[in-house]
Amino acid sequence: MLEDLLPLVDLESDFLFSELDSLGVTTILMTLSSEFGIELDAKDASPKNLKNLDNIVALVERKLAEKNGNA
Numbered sequence: 001m002l003e004d005l006l007p008l009v010d011l012e013s014d015f016l017f018s019e020l021d022s023l024g025v026t027t028i029l030m031t032l033s034s035e036f037g038i039e040l041d042a043k044d045a046s047p048k049n050l051k052n053l054d055n056i057v058a059l060v061e062r063k064l065a066e067k068n069g070n071a
Contacts, residue, residue, distance in 0.1 A: 006020075016052050025045045025050065028056070032059075039067075
């Protein structure tokens with residue numbers, strides 16, 4: 001899903017955050033918010049959360065758990 005939106009970004013990178021500009025970060029947050037029905041905001045746009053795909057998956061799982069009351 002993100003590959004289509006960010007074709008010039010190496011999503012497999014272990015340093016994904018360093019490859020993103022502000023538009024890329026915003027695109028990821030808005031796409032994940034819409035796709036999974038979760039709330040993501042500026043504080044979620046941290047280097048830790050967007051370091052690599054595994055960290056992005058963990059962020060989404062954490063937000064889904066919070067949304068479902070399993071936090």
